[in-house]
Amino acid sequence: MQTWLTINEFSKLTGKSKKEIINLCKEKKLNCKKQDNNIFIEVESMAKALVPLPELEVIEKEQSIAEKTIAMLLTLHEKVLMSKDETINALKEENKFLKESIYSIQEDYEQQKKTIDRLQKQLEICQEELEFCKRKYKLMWGKVLSKADEKEDECLNKKE
Numbered sequence: 001m002q003t004w005l006t007i008n009e010f011s012k013l014t015g016k017s018k019k020e021i022i023n024l025c026k027e028k029k030l031n032c033k034k035q036d037n038n039i040f041i042e043v044e045s046m047a048k049a050l051v052p053l054p055e056l057e058v059i060e061k062e063q064s065i066a067e068k069t070i071a072m073l074l075t076l077h078e079k080v081l082m083s084k085d086e087t088i089n090a091l092k093e094e095n096k097f098l099k100e101s102i103y104s105i106q107e108d109y110e111q112q113k114k115t116i117d118r119l120q121k122q123l124e125i126c127q128e129e130l131e132f133c134k135r136k137y138k139l140m141w142g143k144v145l146s147k148a149d150e151k152e153d154e155c156l157n158k159k160e
Contacts, residue, residue: 004033004040 011018021041025032031042 004042007039007041010041 024030
């Protein structure tokens with residue numbers, strides 16, 4: 001994309017007089033165009049006209065180094081972004097696994113709780129049956145024991 005400045009703007013920017021700028025245009029060191037009685041100078045050609053050639057080569061070399069550095073930084077940045085995405089995906093998978101594990105543990109807990117409740121009810125029933133059997137035993141054998149005690153007492157009384 002080309003950027004054009006009027007000769008007055010170009011003069012202010014570079015500090016050169018209008019005559020010097022016109023001479024540079026005549027020497028084809030600056031790209032110029034005339035439009036509506038105004039002279040326009042291309043900004044990009046300004047560097048070639050104002051900066052000496054050896055200095056321009058140094059700038060281009062440094063620009064090449066800068067471009068390589070920027071390219072390397074962009075590559076590193078891209079790698080960091082990729083590793084960040086991989087890390088995020090790994091964390092999502094880990095969270096999914098942990099969530100599923102928690103649901104599984106919760107289901108096991110619910111089943112064990114139901115089993116414990118069922119076993120407690122069975123234990124209560126067994127205890128009630130045992131108490132019933134004890135009462136029945138006492139009633140049944142209590143009479144026999146009391147009769148045996150009476151016979152024993154009679155036997156003891158006879159011996160005396």
